[in-house]
Amino acid sequence: MIESTTLGRSGVKVSRLGFGTSAIGGLYAAMTDEAAAETLDAAWAVGTRFFDTAPHYGAGLAERRLGAFLRGRTDHVVSTKVGRLLRPGPAAEGDEGFYGTPPLVRVRDYSADGVYRSLAESLERTGLDAFDILLIHDPDDYWEQAVRGAYPALARLRDEGAARAIGAGMNQSAMLSRFVTETDIDCVLVAGRYTLLDREAEKELLPLCAERSVGVIVGGVFNSGVLADPGPGATFDYAPVPPEVRRRVTELAGLCDGYDVPLAAAALRFPLRHKAVSSVLVGARTPAEVAENVAHLNMDIPEELWAEL
Template sequence: MNAPDTAELGGSGLRVGRLGFGTGPLGGLFSAVDDEQAADALAAAWDAGIRYFDTAPHYGAGLAEERLGAFLAGRPRAEAVVSTKVGRLLRPGPAVDGTDGFHGAPARVRVWDYSEAGVRRSLADSLERSGLDAFDLVLIHDPDDHWESAVREAYPALARLRAEGAIRAIGVGMNQCAMLGRFVAETDIDCVLVAGRYSLLDREAGRELLPRCAERGVGVLVGGVFNSGVLADPRPGAAFDYAPASPEVLRRARELAELCAAHGVPLAAAALQFPLRHPAVTGVIVGARSAAEVEANAAAASLEVPEALWAELDTWEATA
């Protein structure tokens, strides 16, 4: 796979890169990132041919949106595809380092809001923070405990903005499959962003969600391909789903690493490319906090993985 490759997102007409850049780390996820480091990471992504960038107000309480917008101000906007999210409004408040896993964030607090007014306020604020004139894709973010307001208010609000031409595509982004499946079945979204549930370690989305998306022509973006880091480097202390990995998860990740090593393939390369083998998957979104990480991800995306390894990994999943 080459980074510049693109594919249409569902039936939206919007084409996104098969490899997208996730800006969560640029908001200080797990540890703080300074402005220069963030700019270098974004520049490395651009140089690698990556043109799809995913952000959200949640990422560093707006810091990721600000940094992405500052970077894109010096690049041809028409060449980039940018997604952001709604569901959390930002209000002035005390900066508590480490809130929701983010460090070095501005003095803002997050307020859940999936109302139509909240959606429009969120997008207006995101445009102001980023300095962009529009977003290409907007996702309802983490509505786990807010199904009714998300489906009755946030979704219709985004659908109207899409009909008006203010947004090119809409969807939902979550770390679970069940509610994403309900959105696919009950609404006219263009895509889902499923994080952490379609990886070498966790293939839940492949059982029902991805087939349902394929049946209805809904695009699929996959985040969390490294499950917070353990599939990039399964060392002691590695994270899994935003928390320290358990001994059992570490054991399974190391077993995967050994299978890959026997074929001369780094675990990270197999983990990054694995979701793209599914015909329902449009692209993967991979976060990075430095130019070196971006370059490593781009190399992993383009490394040739032998079919014999994929066959072993498929068998491993069936018996794991």
């Protein structure tokens, strides 16, 4: 089974291995409702109780599938995100990397009204009564609107008991550091910036979070795939793998091979070694992938390998 821990000062208990739902929203390839339910069931069976979703994932498809699965289940923690509203419109197959999705387009909105609309629509899609964690999603080019509109709205929702923890989720660490120092958020979700390939977050963000007891969730531990399967079709940060990154991955894989440890296991476990990190989010498309992720989480990895890595 998977251990749980408290997310910073929030009091919210999250499983050390959380389930990211972008894959069941059709990231890279479409999947059926039945396949998504089987994968979620496998994650639940091994003790996963923390699920992260967003309107962005499959234009609401991930939220709908997760909500249908959780119906009748209790003692789980769910995070979703605000910042993208879904509106009817022509969406090409593969729009923003998602396949098999409904005809909806994403509209950026980090205003207070946008937050309330987004939350109401996410509750309707999932059928949940409330979300435990609400995150401002990818406000890279919207700092002013996010900090003056979305953040105060989330703070009010937290004060009113409509959410237990609030924060921001991004693929960069610099703006997350600003949220930690300039607002009163409970947690951050940093994707792809604290991995075996990219340790940007350990320079400023993680020390700040440790100092202020802000919980850290790490996503993108495989940098969109290359650390899980570095084969010819691999991607790095959702794009073809640059030659210098591929050379680094080959070097890391060679070090792991010397200790008979899969590179994916080291990549999954690496962020959890930092005292500020409460949970890593890993997606899965099949029960077999869920089982592999749990095996990697529980693998005995020698300290000597960590020293070399």
